[in-house]
């Protein structure tokens with residue numbers, strides 16, 4: 001466990017320098033280094049480490065991605081963005097002790113702020129990839145009959161908006177996010193045939209009015225963990241006003257058990273939120289039940305999803 005970051009860093013560095021990107025052809029360390037203007041020694045050592053980790057294999061003087069890795073990369077092109085995003089998070093994890101000692105997010109170093117918005121685009125593309133992990137469950141575990149409109153609050157990356165409009169040809173999604181995230185998400189999706197059925201609305205969901213609706217369904221995915229309990233309670237009550245009666249709000253996030261010790265991914269993720277964001281945290285399912293109740297909604301289902309996520313649905317009577 002202690003040295004786990006070493007293999008992680010080998011993988012994410014390979015992603016950063018382009019060893020896990022198309023065209024996925026076998027590489028010669030000399031030619032690759034020349035093309036990327038990198039010293040050959042570093043590339044050669046990294047490729048050998050990737051062989052040791054079972055990602056590449058040696059074929060004579062060339063290094064080739066192993067077949068099963070190639071299948072994963074080709075089958076899931078968005079994965080590369082998650083690998084690069086995980087590499088950005090490495091810096092935040094590096095400040096964990098500072099975060100623990102302060103009990104909050106330490107001041108962000110200047111160089112981290114400078115990476116914005118390049119890192120925002122990577123972040124949103126990674127969010128798109130994460131969302132696609134959950135789409136099959138969301139499609140199969142919920143009833144989508146009669147759903148014509150969705151308000152997706154904090155829907156940047158459009159992972160859900162695109163997948164849902166692709167699946168349901170009459171569906172319209174109103175996607176709300178902060179200004180910069182909306183601009184990048186619009187750019188990421190404009191070439192998609194479904195884009196005309198997605199309305200992009202730049203607004204701060206906590207302080208600005210939400211689009212009126214009313215909507216058949218409201219989705220709030222991975223937004224609550226950025227804000228305080230009080231802010232989340234207010235947002236859920238505000239969003240409930242935009243929902244039609246007899247329709248559901250979907251809350252997807254890393255929710256915790258009452259003891260705050262599981263799921264593992266959520267318990268670990270909340271350390272990242274404390275260290276990397278001003279007021280982020282993960283909340284127990286019981287806290288979410290209270291927010292739902294206070295918004296005059298009725299708890300309907302709790303569906304555990306992969307990676308320590310839970311989908312909580314609540315109905316407006």
Ligand SMILES: C[S@@+](CC[C@H](N)C(=O)[O-])C[C@H]1O[C@@H](n2cnc3c(N)ncnc32)[C@H](O)[C@@H]1O
Pocket residue numbers: 127128130131153154155156157159160176177178181203204205206207220221222223226
């Ligand atoms: C972790 S991402 C989740 C994206 C998407 N919902 C998903 O699950 O793939 C959180 C999103 O919420 C957006 N966000 C954060 N604060 C917001 C606010 N005050 N109003 C609207 N959107 C916000 C971020 O810009 C980002 O796109």
